[in-house]
Structures are given as C-alpha cells and as structure tokens.
Amino acid sequence: MIWFDRTLAIAAKEARQLARDRVTFGMIIGVPVLQMLLFGYAINFDVRDVDAAVLDLSRSSMSRQLVGDLQATQVLRVVRAADSEQELGELMRRGEVRVGIVIAADIERRLFAGDRPAVQLLVDGSQPSLENLAQGLGSMPVQQRAGVRASGAGRFEIRTEYNPARRTAVQIVPALIGTILTMTMVLFTSGAVVRERERGNLELLITTPVTRGQLLAGKLLPYVIIGLIQTTLILGVGRLLFGVPMVGRLVDLYFGALVFIAAALALGLFISTIAQTQFQAFQMAFVTMLPSILLSGFMFPFEGMPDFAQAIAQALPLTHFNEIVRGITLRGATLADMQVPLLKLILFLLLMFVLAAARFRKRLD
C-alpha cells in the first residue's frame, strides 16, 4: 500500500510539474502534430509535376503522343521544347528543368525493332528529391515500354512501373509513432531525472525512505501515459488527414507501443545515470535519436544499407518497432506474426533497465 502510495506521490508530483511547464507540455502535443504535418505533407517521396523539356528529333505523331502520355502520368510536366541537345543541356544546367526527354529521330523504327532505346531521359542527379524519380524512371527500360505499346495497350503506365499505389503518408505516418515516441520519451525522461539531480532535489529524495524502484517507477509512470496519448494522437490525425488505414487490431498496436515506450524510457533512464547536466542528457539523447531516424527504416529502406549499418539498426529499438507498426497497421499482422521484433524489443528493454538500475544508486558517489 505504502509502496504504491509513494510511487503515485512521485508520479503525481511529476505530472503536476509537467502540467506547469507550459513549453514542455506544449511539446507533448505540438511535436507529434507538427511532425505529422511536416512529414505527411512536405516530405513527399511521391514526386509530381517535375519540370521537363522535350527535344523531339522525330516530330512525328507518335512522338507527340508519347510526350502526351508522359504528361498524363503527372510525374513530369513539359514546360519547354528544345531545338538541339546543346539547348537542352543549357536548360538543365540553369535548373529551368529537372528532366530532359530526348526522342530519337527514328522513334518508330526503334520502337518497332525494339533493339535500341527510342527515348532517353536525362534526370538532374544533383537534386536529392529527384533521386527516387531517377531510380524510378531509370529502372523502366524503354524496350519494355515499346513492348507495352506494341501490345496495343496504348498507354505508358509510368506510375505503375515506378511504384504501384505508393502513397508516402501511408508509409510515413505509422513509422512516425516510433520516431516521435523516441524523441519525446528519451528526451523527457533523461531530462526529468537529470534536472532533479542538477537542482539538488535528488540529494534530498535519496535521504528519504523512498526506494530505488519507487523513485524510478514514479518518474516513468506519467511518461508512459503521455506516450500512449501521443500514439493515439498520431493514429487519429493520420487517419483524419492522410487516410492511413488500420488493417490490424488496435489492441495489438497499443501493446506494441507500450513495450516500445517502456524501452525508450529505459534508454532515457540509462542516459540520465550517465549525464551530469540536462545539456549533456539532451546531447546524448540526440546521439541515439539520429541513427534511430536514419537507420530504422523510417526514411531509407533497411535492405539497401551496408552490413554494418544493418547491424547498428538491429540494436535500435525503433527498427523493430517500425516493423511491428507497419506490419500491424498496413499489412494486418498480429502480435504473433510480429513476435521476432517484439522479442528483440523486450530484450532491449530488459537490458537497458538492468543497466539503468545498476547504475542508479541512492548515493552520491
């Protein structure tokens, strides 16, 4: 009874302080919403309306139809026509267009024979946002298009070739749950413990009969609840604004989120046992955050990474949580299907908690 009362007393105190700290409290709601809008709208791998110029050496009805088909995909928007290769090169160099379309003079013969590319696409590789486009368009052999055309389909289905039914928000929003939880959970807990040490509150607390377990549990409890609120917020906004589906069971997702929140909190706690100041804690939290965001498969496909990066990614809880979340929300997987990443997550949680508890002493030395 007293055990819980002490824990609850600490949790209530923590929550009260948090509610009074308007900036932090605002961040709890503000960060997820802002990130959602940012990643959902602004960061769009779904490239559209890229300015293009055409150098049509054939000037035939077929070449005009091909340009029309390309425009219809809405990936490209033909804004200029060049008269020579030099002019096209100039337009690209000046950045007036990002893509050049060169149609060979003998397009009909080439398409019919299918031996040489009839159309050459020049993509501006200096633009990072166009990398996907370059890959997508480049991986689409002209011969195949010729085949499509020859079979009488009459359309270049570039969208289909590029990425069937790919909507960025659908991929990004579920993965945002883990990213945002990593940021807030690790940062807030490590900060909350270190702040008390900095202000001398901890020196007082550890001379009282409060136990290590009560102290740590009481400190973490409010953040577990905040984590669940953030999860709900992201799921809600994701559905409302971006129509992100929820194919699997909500209960499964919340269970996975709970395990992940605990893992992130344990990491924050571990950081707080090393950091001496809030600034150090912030820096350390940031150091763990960057690889999480870059390597967890949130932004870049996990499969494309070199071995050592994959090894690091395996050690990051976010990697496993992203797999769980995408599995449950998009593919309708169950917790049983996701047991491997879930177990890895639990392993990480236990390891961090043991490390943190071993380092956190009711002493100053």
Next chain:
Amino acid sequence: MTIAISARGLTRHFGAVLAVNGIDLEVQRAQIYGFLGPNGSGKSTTIRMLCGLLVPTSGTVNVLGHEMPREAETVRRKLGYMTQRFSLWDDLTVAENLEFMCRIYGLDAATRRSRMEDRIRDYDLGSFVRQRAGTLSGGQRQRLALAAATLHDPELLLLDEPTSAVDPQNRREFWENLFALVARGTTILVSTHYMDEAERCHRLAILDLGRIAAEGEPKQLACGIDATVIEIECADLTAARRALATVPAVRSVAQLGKRLHVLMHRDAVDPERELGSSLARYCADARVERVGATLEDVFVAATQLRRSAVGRAA
C-alpha cells in the same frame, strides 16, 4: 542510549583528494552539535557520510544505533536532512511540497493533515501556503525546508549550512526553532561558517583540511585556546602592524575598528611588555591589553596557525 552519532577514523578520498581524514566524533542526544570550518574543510562530506549519501573510504559510523552505510535505509526513517542548497521543488507550492514529502515519508492521510497544520503554524508559513516555493524569500525557504525535514518527527536532524542565504533576523528565528526541536528531544548536527551560530551550539568541532582541529563546548574552547590574545590601541595602526611583524612570538594580527587583535604564542613570558617595548619606537601612544579569547580566535588559532605551521615544516 545517550549517544546519537559516533564515528571512528572516518576517512573519505575523492580520487587523489583527501576530503575527510580520520575524524572521530561523538554526538550526544538532544544536543545541537556544530561543525565550524572554512569551505572545503570536509563539513559537507562528513555529513553526507553520516546520512549514507557517501560511503566512507575507511572508518566506522554508527547513527542512532545503526551501522552505516549498511543500515542506511533504517536510519533514513529517523533522519531529517537539509541540504546546503534549497532542494524542494520550486515549481510546487508550499502545501504541495509538504504534502509530497509527507507521502514520501509514508504518513497516512490523517497524520499528514495534522503534521502539515502543525508545521505551517510552527514555522509561520500560513500566508504562503498557495505560493510556489520558487517565489519565496531566502528566510521563507529555509523555514519551508526545515518544516519539510521535520514532518516525520526525525530523531536526528542533519543541517548542512542551513543559514548561508538568510539574513541575521531570520537566522535568529531559525535558531529559536532549532532550540525548540532540541527541547523536544531531537538531536541536531549543523554545519556553519558563522561564529555567532557556532557559539550557540552545545558542542562544537572545528574542522580544517578534513580533520577536527579543536573540539569541545564553545566556552571551553575559548578558555583552552593555544595562544595569548592581546589588543593594541594606537593612532598609527599601519606603523604598529609593521612593528608587530618583527616580533617572532606574534602569530596573527587582525584589525577590529581602531584596534589590533593579536594572537601570540602561549609560551611568551610577558607578552604585554614584549609587545609594548617593540611598539614604543613606532607609536608612543600604544595601549597594550590582554583580553579573553573569542571563538573567532579559537578558530584562527586552530585553522590558520596550524596551516602556516604545516607550511613552514614542509
């Protein structure tokens, strides 16, 4: 059991630094025991070892009949600790801070209510109950900290420089509160660098360089001082100072207004005459008089003199 704290050969290193060096200590119950010493003399480190925050490098500590640091958790129920810095929560109100500490000490709801009422009345906190602790003045904060440290009726209070940020009027009141606690049987160990506070203690240890340089009741210490105290009054104090510098038996000189306060070796045969004759050449009007030692003299004799002696020996 009349002894609240006893320590033998208490020592603590921080890396190469020797913060506390073989302290022996015995504190009687229901007394105010003072630690007087300059910054870095080992006061805080000793207090932290007594409440189990630091583990001694060597030596034994017994607090309220319990071995430390082994039985630290038992001792913590009977112990109140006030840190050097205000360590309650600035962003909680006075009432919230007290309520929180009550729950931490495991008091039930009824006890909680009555204790809070008592402390708020005893320490005159009634008008700030709903005010955040961060907005209180230095004196108000100290009262709040003392109220929080005594919520669970501790047998022993450890106060680490409790009045360093408090004005003289509030310091007086603070000490009145301490005496009221002692009257109810609480043992108090307090560290300070104020002489007037040290004088109020029942017993006193002067700490210097991690050792106890002198120990006893304040009056006793003044009588047993290892020096003769002389006061000199004359027109040209600067000249007198220069003259005193040539006298080997003079150990320290301090100016008090228009007088010079001089500590001399105890074994000087006739210190008044010796000083009078060496001063005569510089200031004929000098009046030389032997006076009783103050606690400050004891402090200077125990700390600075010993240091310079150590310095010379090295």
